Amino acid sequence: MAQTKFSVGQRVSVSRGNSFGSAGGFCSVVTPLPRDSGPQQYRVRGEGENFDRIIDEARLESVQYD
Secondary structure, eight states: OOOSOOOOOOOOEEETOOOOOOOEEEEEEHHHHHHHHOOOEEEEEETTTOOOOOGGGEEEEOOOOO
């Protein structure tokens, strides 16, 4: 698999965008998904959530732990 921008366990911020029901706030990367075509996507889990979401790389930003 090619190198990805974010790694497993990395804390990221998700921009809300225009999607109804999309995550906003902080998440951690569970795994990068295989890139067949289109944008790189990641499986992420929001803080306090017990399920994963799939988010495009363009909507994610790296954040530092406080």
